[in-house]
Amino acid sequence: MSYTSYKDNREFIKALEAHGELVTIQQEVDWDLEMGAIVRRVCERKLPALYFKRIKDYPGFEALGAPLATYRRLAIAMGMDPHTSIPEISDEYVRRTTGTPIQPILVDRKKAPCKENILLGNDADLFKLPGPMVHDGDGGRYLCTWHFVVAKEPDTGMINWGMYRQMVFDEKTMVGPVLPFSDMGKMFYGKHVPKNKPMPFATVIGCDPLSGVAACAPSPIPEDLFTGMLMGKPVELVKCETCDLEVPAHAEIVIEGEVIPNLWIEEAPFGEYTGYRTSPREPRTVYRVKAITHRNQPILTVSNMGVPTDEGQLLRSFSLGLEMRKLLESQGIPITGVYMLPESTHHMVVVGVRPAYSNIATQIANLVFGSKLSPWFHMVIVVDEETDIYNKDDVIHALATKCHPINGIRKYEHAVGTPLYPFAEPDDRKWSRGAQVLFDCTFPLDWPKADLPIKVSFNKVYPKEIQDKVLKNWKNYGFKD
Amino acid sequence: MPGKEYDTFILTDFASVPEEQEMELIVRDLTPADRRYKYRSAYVTALVSKSESKYPDRLWIRLGRGQLQEKPWSIKILKELNKLPKD
Numbered sequence: 001m002s003y004t005s006y007k008d009n010r011e012f013i014k015a016l017e018a019h020g021e022l023v024t025i026q027q028e029v030d031w032d033l034e035m036g037a038i039v040r041r042v043c044e045r046k047l048p049a050l051y052f053k054r055i056k057d058y059p060g061f062e063a064l065g066a067p068l069a070t071y072r073r074l075a076i077a078m079g080m081d082p083h084t085s086i087p088e089i090s091d092e093y094v095r096r097t098t099g100t101p102i103q104p105i106l107v108d109r110k111k112a113p114c115k116e117n118i119l120l121g122n123d124a125d126l127f128k129l130p131g132p133m134v135h136d137g138d139g140g141r142y143l144c145t146w147h148f149v150v151a152k153e154p155d156t157g158m159i160n161w162g163m164y165r166q167m168v169f170d171e172k173t174m175v176g177p178v179l180p181f182s183d184m185g186k187m188f189y190g191k192h193v194p195k196n197k198p199m200p201f202a203t204v205i206g207c208d209p210l211s212g213v214a215a216c217a218p219s220p221i222p223e224d225l226f227t228g229m230l231m232g233k234p235v236e237l238v239k240c241e242t243c244d245l246e247v248p249a250h251a252e253i254v255i256e257g258e259v260i261p262n263l264w265i266e267e268a269p270f271g272e273y274t275g276y277r278t279s280p281r282e283p284r285t286v287y288r289v290k291a292i293t294h295r296n297q298p299i300l301t302v303s304n305m306g307v308p309t310d311e312g313q314l315l316r317s318f319s320l321g322l323e324m325r326k327l328l329e330s331q332g333i334p335i336t337g338v339y340m341l342p343e344s345t346h347h348m349v350v351v352g353v354r355p356a357y358s359n360i361a362t363q364i365a366n367l368v369f370g371s372k373l374s375p376w377f378h379m380v381i382v383v384d385e386e387t388d389i390y391n392k393d394d395v396i397h398a399l400a401t402k403c404h405p406i407n408g409i410r411k412y413e414h415a416v417g418t419p420l421y422p423f424a425e426p427d428d429r430k431w432s433r434g435a436q437v438l439f440d441c442t443f444p445l446d447w448p449k450a451d452l453p454i455k456v457s458f459n460k461v462y463p464k465e466i467q468d469k470v471l472k473n474w475k476n477y478g479f480k481d
Numbered sequence: 482m483p484g485k486e487y488d489t490f491i492l493t494d495f496a497s498v499p500e501e502q503e504m505e506l507i508v509r510d511l512t513p514a515d516r517r518y519k520y521r522s523a524y525v526t527a528l529v530s531k532s533e534s535k536y537p538d539r540l541w542i543r544l545g546r547g548q549l550q551e552k553p554w555s556i557k558i559l560k561e562l563n564k565l566p567k568d
Contacts (some may be wrong), residue, residue, distance in 0.1 A: 032519065058515050058517070059517050085564065127517045127518050127521065128517070133519075135547075136547070137546070137547025138547060139490065140522060141520050142508070168521075169522045170521055170522055170565075171521070173565055256511045260566060263565075265507075266490070266507060269545065276549055278546075280545055281490050281492060281545050281546075282492075286565075288565065288566065292491070
């Protein structure tokens with residue numbers, strides 16, 4: 001079954017505009033900090049996406065800022081009503097992505113707009129693209145902030161699309177962190193570096209919105225198939241110019257090249273998704289460019305990581321939480337839902353459960369902390385079914401009242417972490433070491449029923465007939481809503 | 482004609498930066514002839530001084546998390562190094 005989806009960002013821009021989710025800026029904007037500052041303010045105030053029509057020094061280029069930084073825009077990307085609730089978007093996402101994977105189809109290069117301009121040799125110059133200086137103090141121009149890097153596992157041929165930030169070093173060189181536990185890190189450091197063999201890559205900028213959503217998702221399903229599941233139809237790919245990789249045919253810009261083994265260049269600092277500039281400037285993975293292809297009048301996508309909420313935080317929270325939901329459901333845990341708060345910069349997940357047996361919260365934490373998802377978050381809050389996991393006030397109330405300060409907290413030491421954790425010791429950041437914690441907000445099952453505290457809320461402590469009467473007369477009492 | 486401007490990230494104690502002797506570092510060009518190339522990085526050998534007036538070009542200093550220091554140093558670039566593989 002095919003769903004309403006957009007084959008490229010141009011169609012998505014029109015949809016955003018039609019739903020009042022786009023501001024078009026005709027005035028010329030400087031790529032050097034001004035564009036980043038505008039996008040940052042939009043993220044912090046949860047305003048519509050931005051369509052920059054004129055970029056200083058780069059006539060002919062345009063940019064789309066903060067394309068998916070709200071649930072409204074995610075709903076539009078999925079072909080849903082922008083007012084769809086988070087639980088409904090979540091259910092739809094899980095439904096679409098638990099079916100049969102949909103293989104991509106290969107299209108002829110003549111039908112691939114991303115081949116409208118092909119730059120090779122000296123023409124493949126990264127400074128011909130309007131990579132923004134996103135934040136003052138960044139280590140360089142981050143051309144790739146909302147994009148994905150395509151790589152292929154050399155033995156299985158399995159494809160990975162992942163969002164690995166890339167900073168422009170010089171005309172032909174980009175550099176960025178590729179953590180060893182990431183999918184591309186396993187391919188590169190596990191398979192190519194030991195043989196001192198470069199790894200082909202293709203960076204895709206300005207893909208259709210669902211390909212971007214798929215690239216954020218920590219699913220075991222390869223992202224080119226996962227995109228098809230989200231769309232309900234195959235994503236159209238085209239062969240690269242210089243390597244045996246395939247990229248979305250309707251992308252705006254594609255950068256092809258090789259990841260170089262046993263060579264590192266200093267990268268960072270960068271304003272990161274945690275809302276801080278945390279990870280140290282240090283030697284990181286090097287990408288050498290062989291070709292750039294782009295559409296006519298190409299539209300660069302620009303995300304601006306910082307304090308919530310940007311699309312990295314929102315979509316990573318969304319998909320991490322829902323992969324956890326799939327994992328817990330596959331194990332038969334009687335959960336009522338999983339919600340990772342974007343405001344936690346995908347560090348904190350709330351799991352709702354029917355406490356069917358003792359220590360169920362510990363079992364949940366052991367499962368999610370033991371999975372491949374675990375380096376990206378470190379706090380699990382388990383609540384019972386009377387807490388609305390999507391309601392921050394309700395979750396904070398449960399945390400503050402039901403979690404015993406000693407018995408309800410379990411600490412997990414010696415965890416895998418990332419260099420981006422602001423709370424981590426400098427040496428732990430360097431070695432990607434972390435720690436994790438469970439907050440068990442369920443009452444112990446062995447407490448006598450008579451001793452169980454009763455939640456005092458409108459829905460809980462009044463008879464149904466009183467609730468109905470009050471609701472029926474609400475406006476008569478003088479309230480508007 | 483005013484000199485060019487560069488910046489660099491100093492990740493060690495300032496006292497350990499060798500002054501007035503040839504050293505290798507990464508600099509970013511802040512004043513290229515073609516503005517599209519602003520922030521282009523390069524490995525160079527250069528002479529560096531904490532005095533703003535010692536050498537012809539200005540060198541702004543940033544710390545590891547991007548903090549810009551108030552007073553610039555000066556730099557004389559001797560050579561750009563090609564440390565990257567040829568295509």
